[in-house]
Amino acid sequence: MTTPPTRRTGSARRRSRPLAALLPAVLLTAALTVPAAGAPAPAPTPASAETCAPLAPGASALAEGAVAAACQEVAAGTWYTWGGGHGPRPGPTYGQVDPDDPASAHDPERLGFDCSGLVRHAYARAAGADILDGAAAVQHYTHRTATRFTAADGLAPLLPGDLLAWGTSARLHHIAVYLGKGRMVEARQSGTRIMVSDVRLGGDYFGAVRITTGPVDGRLFRTWGSGVWTKARPALAAARVYAFPGPTTVRVACQTHAEPVTAEGYTNDAWSYLPDYRAWVTNIYLQGPAWLPDVPACP
Known part of the structure; x- marks a missing residue:
């Protein structure tokens, strides 16, 4: 196993899937051309630009x-194209076939975005920097x-x-940009285009971040x-909250001495509280x- 940067690593497993895809500006007339034989029928004509805008003040x-x-x-x-928008830089990319979605068969032929690719692109354009790279979970839990x-x-x-x-x-598994008045813009699923939709508050709606x-x-x-799993309490037996799919920048509010943990030949009883996840992680990870230096002890 590779030696850790300053020590340590985790061992739990989690599959990370990209979620949203987007295409640079194309002409609406091109979007309305007749598809080749065997290609799926075109999606409905996109909503006009007037229907997609901030619908409330204060942003x-x-x-x-x-x-x-x-x-x-x-x-x-x-x-929409599965995996689109997750290239080295923000912007549209050709998608991939989602093995769980037959509608994604043509995604490798389409330049576009999945849900998180669209969010990444939108905020990169606004900020002038790639501040929200990653899948939906990484964007939701961002330290920004x-x-x-x-x-x-x-x-x-x-x-x-x-x-x-x-x-x-x-x-x-999904992320979208709020417009106001119960509306949002999203890259929803294969076979559709980037769209304006009503916010779906039922089911597994999780929350929002600014x-x-x-x-x-x-x-x-x-x-x-x-x-690397975060925990509901600073203890190994505590409920799992979220697993980092790979190296992730996290915001640490405070740290405490709690249950000792041994991993990769190191033992440490220090745990850090991550306010963005509302969860704890052992400092070994x-x-x-x-x-940690300059991090206060938790009350």
Whole structure:
């Protein structure tokens, strides 16, 4: 096994799937051409650009810029394509075949985005930097969060540009950009184009986050390894919350001495609280010394 950067790694497993795809501006006339024999029927004509815009006041310039970038893809008739938008840089890419979705058979032929690819592209255009790389869960749990909302909060406190997520704490599978007034822009599924939809609050709607590029409250550290689980309490037997699919930048609020953990030949009783995940992780899985520098002890 590879020697850790400063020590340690995790061992649990988790499959990470990209979730949303997007295509650079294409002409609506091209979107309406007759498909070749054997190709699926074209999706309905995209909604007009006028239906996709911030529908409420109060959003930041960053959020409004992200809405504008996502809405450009609605106006362009950009396809959803599974895995699209996850290239080395933000922007549309050709998709992949999702083994669980027969409708994705033509995704490798379509330049576009999946759900998280669209979010990545939209905020990169607005911020001028690739601030939300990764799949839906990584984007929802980003350390660049200004405010978090649970499903119980509903839509009342949300502003245009907030990111809506669906799934569970262990696996978030979809993410979209809120417009206001119960509407959102999303890359939903194979065989459809980037669209404006009603927010689906039922089922497994998980909550929302508001993105900021301002100062981060807390210290940032990097996990390493793959499948590193966070826990509901600083204990090995505690409920699992979320597993990092790979090295991830996390915000640490505080740390405490709790149950000792032994992994990769190291033993440590220090655990860190990650406010974005509302969960704990043993310091063995964080790059740095056993007791993290400049991080306060938890009350």
